[in-house]
Amino acid sequence: MFITAVPSHAQQKIAYIDSDFVMEEIPEYEGIKQRLETIAENWKEEIDEMQVEIERLRQEFEAREILFTPDVRRQRQQEIDNKVRDREQYIERRFGPEGDYFRQQEELLEPLQQRILEAVVKVAERDGYDHVFDRAGDYLFLFSRDRWDISRDVLEEMGIFVDDEDSL
Numbered sequence: 279m280f281i282t283a284v285p286s287h288a289q290q291k292i293a294y295i296d297s298d299f300v301m302e303e304i305p306e307y308e309g310i311k312q313r314l315e316t317i318a319e320n321w322k323e324e325i326d327e328m329q330v331e332i333e334r335l336r337q338e339f340e341a342r343e344i345l346f347t348p349d350v351r352r353q354r355q356q357e358i359d360n361k362v363r364d365r366e367q368y369i370e371r372r373f374g375p376e377g378d379y380f381r382q383q384e385e386l387l388e389p390l391q392q393r394i395l396e397a398v399v400k401v402a403e404r405d406g407y408d409h410v411f412d413r414a415g416d417y418l419f420l421f422s423r424d425r426w427d428i429s430r431d432v433l434e435e436m437g438i439f440v441d442d443e444d445s446l
Contacts, residue, residue: 290408295429298414300394301387303433303440310386318379321372328365335361397435401428 301307335358343351372378402410410428433440 291406292409292411293402293405293407293426293428294411294413295394295398295432296414296427297394297412299429300432301390303438304390304393304436305438307390310390313386314379314383317382318373321379325365325369325372328361328368332358332361332365393436394432397432398428400435401431405431 335354339354339358346354370377373380398410401407405428407428413427430440
């Protein structure tokens, strides 16, 4: 007796986008990028100022260390250690994984990401795609044909038209 396996599912239609390319083509993105850069630069300046203060205290400590009593030496070293710890905490608070920079980035980019997602869904439903991947994300593409790239369709769905010379 022979049993033949017949595939019970149809071919799935798959496409991808390059969300980095799409994001770069959205006019508001440049302003958001500049705003984030300005915020980060201001915080980096504060970090640099903290480092200058730490270095000043260290140099002063090293220059006068032999004149200090053990108690004063401990007190000054503790002051330096506190400044170093404060600087590290500031860096973590501003730039750490749960930091202000990433929260601000998420808050500013979320509306754009939502628009992209809505456009992807519309294009996928309109053109019959079963799956749409983002080649700019963590998903690894070992190979993909350009004909399956729907980034331009997504941009058009968002009302953004890109010249053919712009490459992905």
